[in-house]
Amino acid sequence: MGAAGDAVDAAADPAPAPGGENGGLVVAVASGKGGTGKTMVAVSLALSAAGEANGPVHLLDCDVETPNAALFVRPELTRSREAGLLVPEVDTGRCSSCGRCAEVCAYNAIAVVGKQVLVFREICHGCGSCASNCPEKAITERLHVTGLLEAGAGAGLSFAQGRMKIGEAMAPPVIRELKSWMLSSAGPAAKVILDAPPGTACPLVQTVSEADYALLVTEPTPFGLHDLRLAVEVVRDLLRIPVGIVLNRERPGGSEAVQRFCEEESLPILLRIPFERGIAETYSRGVPLVEAAPEYRREFLGVVRRIEAELDR
Amino acid sequence: MKVVITARGSSLDAEPSPVFGRCPVFLFVDPENQQLEALENPAIAASGGAGIQAAQLVVDRGARAVITGRLGPNAARVLEAAGIEIRRAAGRTAGEVLERFFAGELSPLDVAAGPPGGDNGRGGGRGGRRG
Numbered sequence: 001m002g003a004a005g006d007a008v009d010a011a012a013d014p015a016p017a018p019g020g021e022n023g024g025l026v027v028a029v030a031s032g033k034g035g036t037g038k039t040m041v042a043v044s045l046a047l048s049a050a051g052e053a054n055g056p057v058h059l060l061d062c063d064v065e066t067p068n069a070a071l072f073v074r075p076e077l078t079r080s081r082e083a084g085l086l087v088p089e090v091d092t093g094r095c096s097s098c099g100r101c102a103e104v105c106a107y108n109a110i111a112v113v114g115k116q117v118l119v120f121r122e123i124c125h126g127c128g129s130c131a132s133n134c135p136e137k138a139i140t141e142r143l144h145v146t147g148l149l150e151a152g153a154g155a156g157l158s159f160a161q162g163r164m165k166i167g168e169a170m171a172p173p174v175i176r177e178l179k180s181w182m183l184s185s186a187g188p189a190a191k192v193i194l195d196a197p198p199g200t201a202c203p204l205v206q207t208v209s210e211a212d213y214a215l216l217v218t219e220p221t222p223f224g225l226h227d228l229r230l231a232v233e234v235v236r237d238l239l240r241i242p243v244g245i246v247l248n249r250e251r252p253g254g255s256e257a258v259q260r261f262c263e264e265e266s267l268p269i270l271l272r273i274p275f276e277r278g279i280a281e282t283y284s285r286g287v288p289l290v291e292a293a294p295e296y297r298r299e300f301l302g303v304v305r306r307i308e309a310e311l312d313r
Numbered sequence: 314m315k316v317v318i319t320a321r322g323s324s325l326d327a328e329p330s331p332v333f334g335r336c337p338v339f340l341f342v343d344p345e346n347q348q349l350e351a352l353e354n355p356a357i358a359a360s361g362g363a364g365i366q367a368a369q370l371v372v373d374r375g376a377r378a379v380i381t382g383r384l385g386p387n388a389a390r391v392l393e394a395a396g397i398e399i400r401r402a403a404g405r406t407a408g409e410v411l412e413r414f415f416a417g418e419l420s421p422l423d424v425a426a427g428p429p430g431g432d433n434g435r436g437g438g439r440g441g442r443r444g
Contacts, residue, residue, distance in 0.1 A: 099373075107360075108356075108359060108361060111368060111369045111372070111391045
């Protein structure tokens with residue numbers, strides 16, 4: 001049994017994940033529009049929760065294309081692991097040019113031209129259909145490394161991040177492996193904060209999937225509201241994950257549209273952060289909000305309590 | 314020699330299509346037996362790898378030349394592996410393009426530089442990836 005077989009076995013028998021009666025909690029901090037303040041919120045949320053928790057609080061930076069949470073946590077990264085996906089390698093000696101692999105590939109990542117089998121590695125999703133359908137057993141799967149996972153600790157948090165290799169196009173396999181690597185060792189009672197990538201496409205979906213709760217960070221601008229609507233559709237309506245809102249960069253009298261939206265959709269606004277130059281300045285120096293302004297710790301803890309209450313933990 | 318022209322309709326009067334992977338129709342023409350076959354392009358709906366799927370189709374049908382407006386590096390890799398000629402279409406109708414091809418008037422087509430790994434049907438705009 002090769003690497004592909006091992007991967008199947010791992011999926012069939014995963015270690016228990018955080019959640020439920022054990023007091024564990026997985027909260028994803030996402031947005032829609034980029035730049036609304038996800039990392040700022042995720043870091044401060046984790047730091048605040050760590051002060052009160054019985055066990056370690058885990059912060060996972062799932063924005064594997066541009067991870068930046070480490071700038072605030074300044075972790076010592078002691079463990080690492082390569083992440084990637086299994087791509088096909090064809091033994092041309094065994095290949096009969098039947099073309100079955102190209103037929104079954106849902107992503108058009110293989111073409112068969114006479115005796116040549118052309119694999120398009122960047123489009124391959126690592127699903128293994130080609131290998132399992134090959135009548136000559138001519139295809140083996142080899143790990144194509146697309147990113148690096150690193151883990152360690154800093155600022156009282158257990159920390160991990162993924163970082164994609166430059167030139168690679170697919171974030172979800174790296175995010176998936178980051179989550180499975182960390183969540184399987186975190187145990188069922190762990191509190192986990194996921195710093196999600198921006199947007200509402202595959203990387204977001206991969207990050208938020210199976211989270212207990214999603215905090216959507218937004219700003220009171222037309223673009224912010226536009227993308228918040230999309231995020232609510234994907235996270236709450238499609239993925240069926242409960243949603244709460246953090247309204248960042250709030251200005252007096254400037255948030256009518258987003259407030260109205262939240263009321264209409266019954267979305268609780270769990271935290272409001274004002275539009276203050278000082279907050280932006282400390283952020284730009286790599287200082288977490290709750291470190292520069294400790295009065296926010298209570299607010300972030302309040303968010304955790306409300307989430308736990310809503311989930312009945 | 315069977316050739317294929319990317320087109321916007323199913324006859325030789327149709328306008329040529331400027332793209333390969335997501336053209337609406339492939340017109341296969343075999344002048345030796347006067348055969349014309351119009352095939353609706355299944356790759357037009359592919360979420361990714363449309364050029365590869367289209368090229369595989371063309372290879373499987375035994376075309377020796379592709380005449381189109383532009384195609385990307387993924388499609389080119391498949392067509393070149395099959396030794397298929399790639400020419401730049403010029404003409405108002407597919408019929409005109411065909412005439413010019415057999416008169417030797419069409420120049421070879423330079424492969425368009427696409428994003429590595431394809432663009433998953435999102436075209437040139439870069440706004441799609443972040444949702």
